[in-house]
Amino acid sequence: MTARIILASTSVFRQSLLKKFNLPFETASPDVDESALPNETAPALVERLALYKAQAVAKNNSNAIIIGSDQVALFNEKILGKPHTKENAIAQLTAFSGQKVTFLTGLALINSHSGEQQTTVEPFDVYFRTLTLSQIEHYVDAEQPFQCAGSFKSEGLGICLFERFEGRDPNSLIGLPLMALNEMLLNWKIDILALQQRQG
Template identity: 45%
Template sequence: MQKRRLILASSSSYRKSLLSRIVENFTCHAPNIDESPLATETPAQTAPRLAKAKALALAHLYPDALIIGSDQTASCDGHLLNKPGTEANALQQLKLCQGKTVTFYTSLCLLNSTNQNLQLDTITTEVSFLTLTETQLQAYIKKEQPLDCAGSFKCEALGSSLFRSLTSTDPSALEGLPLITLCAMLRREGFEPLS
């Protein structure tokens, strides 16, 4: 039996790399939605809303597919941590996180565009940061340039040197695409990653 077409509603190189760990053939398509948080939203509410919106945005283009939408937000002391964009912003975010626990919300939506069945889940990851010097933080930013990463670090690389610990039910969630959760969702749609 031929597998249903798989669409990743993202232009993120990180998510593309993650998905390629479990699936060989898929199409990436940027959903081009407004990703701004709403004024009344918490980070825990923003991530699932955007993950769902990304998948739904492509449903009319791919009427017989499984569409994956994902979004991640992070919160420290009630502050939303965005992609920093600049080294100065990255330093400011990392200084805020020192000695604290940051909560990451990684939401995943799988839409079957044939029957409109939609699965939505959010994986919470708690990251406890070490207390490091400003010099150490600047050195990290210079080496890794995490300017397009929420929270200003890359957990799959040198970013792990900033942590005391992390707790999650799905380790790949912190990287941006929860693969354990995705495999379970795909199987519920009859798509077997191991076949």
Template identity: 45%
Template sequence: MNANLPLILGSSSVFRQAQLQRLGVSFQTARPDFDETPAPGETAEQTALRLAVGKARSLAGKFPHALIIGADQVAWCNGRQLGKPMNVANAQQMLTDLSGQRIEFYSALCLLNTASNGLHTHVDKTVVTMRELDGGQIRRYLEREPDAVYCAGAAKSEGLGAALLERIDSTDPNALIGLPVFKLVAFLAAEDVEVI
């Protein structure tokens, strides 16, 4: 019955768009309008989920009869949240700090049915261990992978960022890229949208 509801990806992330395109489902994208500032005392997992749901709900007025995907990712290391560096200088500092460290990535997903107000939520935890990196390696990486400044922790794992990593522990390798696809397929099925 919900197969007639349009699917909206509430994200301007080209990485998430590419992930959804690989599933072969018809969708459109919309840029959510939601403040991404972490709330005081919030865990990384709580921040990621609040932002994913907030992004989806921010689009509900524009799409009153739709399935809206909201997603967000927050990295956590050494007792602090790591966002997207957004520029090379910040990315260099972030990667210097993360060298040899264990980082937890919380990739939150929600599927909001604005017709029924049904909401499915999930947070996937991926643990990444970074290699020991020197300044030259970090500089060369950022020169060759300029999009890394838009990735949490500045590590674009699906590209050259794989060379920065020593180990990934995950139940869904897609989650680290930004979209927990395994859980999304289950959420879509629950809303009568079959991917295969």
């Protein structure tokens, strides 16, 4: 494979996930407006933004495979924002106690040489345990998840908030659905497993 792989994200969480493929990759910060369009559904929003991010990076990088991703959390059919404050985080988690939150992760792949592109949206459900206010406050103080949609970090102490997960790929919850990404790369005859022998 001669094309470079570029992750259109500076998220340390997405970078750590992509490292599981054991292939060299670069990162780039996409400059896109992440505002929702009027009457845009959550699946359409994450698919569009994932593609926009990949397209923004593709403009300045020829002969590369660009990976874009975007995520929203849904509760009672409403898109959740980042809490930003302790009070908002506590309020979000209190509302989630004993409830289900759905995460939608948009994934886009662009071949900047050929112009080909692929997109998909991966759903993942998390079911919260019934939580006491004291448990919620202890969690928020410990991890301060103020920049995380849903007010938790599933890759950290947040795992203690949940009763169960439902979904194909737990990586999608953290922000990059690797199973779907592998399938999309295989569509372009890029076999991650076959490439491992060249990494030694």
